[in-house]
Amino acid sequence: MHNTENHTNTNDIYENIWECLDKGVKDRVSDYHTFSLATSSNDIAEIRTVVLRGYDKEKQSIIFHTNNLTGKINEIRDNPNVGALFYDKKAKIQIRCNGVAVINNMNQFCKDRWDKMSHQSKECYYQNITPGKIVEDPKIVKNQLENKLSQNFTVITININKIDWLYLSSAGHTRVKFMKENQFLGQWIAP
Numbered sequence: 001m002h003n004t005e006n007h008t009n010t011n012d013i014y015e016n017i018w019e020c021l022d023k024g025v026k027d028r029v030s031d032y033h034t035f036s037l038a039t040s041s042n043d044i045a046e047i048r049t050v051v052l053r054g055y056d057k058e059k060q061s062i063i064f065h066t067n068n069l070t071g072k073i074n075e076i077r078d079n080p081n082v083g084a085l086f087y088d089k090k091a092k093i094q095i096r097c098n099g100v101a102v103i104n105n106m107n108q109f110c111k112d113r114w115d116k117m118s119h120q121s122k123e124c125y126y127q128n129i130t131p132g133k134i135v136e137d138p139k140i141v142k143n144q145l146e147n148k149l150s151q152n153f154t155v156i157t158i159n160i161n162k163i164d165w166l167y168l169s170s171a172g173h174t175r176v177k178f179m180k181e182n183q184f185l186g187q188w189i190a191p
Helices: 010-026 071-078 108-115 119-126
Strands: 034-041 044-051 054-056 061-067 081-088 093-105 153-167 174-179 186-189
Touching (some): 010 054, 010 174, 034 071, 044 071, 071 093, 093 108, 108 153
Antiparallel strands (some): 034 081, 093 153
């Protein structure tokens, strides 16, 4: 659904957003596979790229994994309001989601996701040096997989309260806002 004739109905656009997220979870080369996550703490904004690991259309949420020792965990604890930015270069579509992040660590939800991961993915959460720590040589950072759920493995769920969809076109941009407070009914807004 990336041609302009399908950008005239807000319900179709909303459905397409979730189709794009589904593709992002399943297709590693999709532009929706990674997104920029914005957090803030102590009046300092931070942004980084994370991998989309899941979504729940019914609950209007998206999911990513992270190490519990990273700075973003403290930032989310300080201020759980976050932003997620997706951009599809070919389709010229930007999707911005704002919501409240929930930290899941060492709970059943975490364990269920851990059990479905590859050994290679699990190794990342058994790093011998805390992410972000200064090291004299990158070769001293090692991973050694243990046969149990790592206490560093964390699943972040972003409960979405706003989606801003933008289609960029030389013939004129198109923009729609979806808000939780109105059951995500689309409203056209000026781009």
